[in-house]
Amino acid sequence: VPDVPLTFFKPSTSVIGPTESIAYPPFSSDVHHEAELAVVIGRMCREVPLERVPEVILGYTCANDVTARDVQQREGQWARAKGFDTACPLGPWIETDVDPGDLAITCTVNGELRQSGRTSQMVRSVAELIVHISEAMTLLPGDVILTGTPAGVGPVNVGDEVAVSIEGIGTLANKVIKRG
Secondary structure, three states, X not given: OOXXXXXXXXXXXXXXXXXXXXXXXXXXXXXXXXXEEEEEEOOOEOOOOHHHHHHHEEEEEEEEOOEEHHHXXXXXXXXHXXXXXXXXXXXXXXXXXXOHHHOEEEEEEOOEEEEEEEHHHOOOOHHHHHXXXXXXXOEOOOOEEEOXXXXXXXXXXXXXXXXXXXXXXXXXXXXXXXXX
16 A cells, blocks of 8 residues: 555546446457545635545545556556546436445446445545645546545456446446447
């Protein structure tokens, strides 16, 4: 576990909604699912002190941090591996009344359980992540922070349906298609 959280950006073109398709990129042969809690920022903020973190959060949703694992390993950085078009499914909606401290999070592929954990097992809390990120940059309303994934990440293939469920929030389901 690193001493500080590792951060990276996903471009807006990577974001898709519930029921939209994840397009398997032609430059990869090893795309993985990663179920994650997503935090949606509700107001512009910078250098947020720990005790004020709740004031900047709009709510929470489900995320799938889709990753071209072979590209990540080959290139040694994460921009293309995690930022390709359709690599950031979010949804099904933003839940504004949930405590993220200990929620069940699961991922299924074609109905088979692949990931199961709790947000209480995260390496860093939501508050710690916001403090760390806002030390370096201004966060804007609508910015989304993905918080890390439970054990069990693994491959997906064209034709698979991936579903990320988080207790108190809902289920995000996306089919994997061949990029046309």
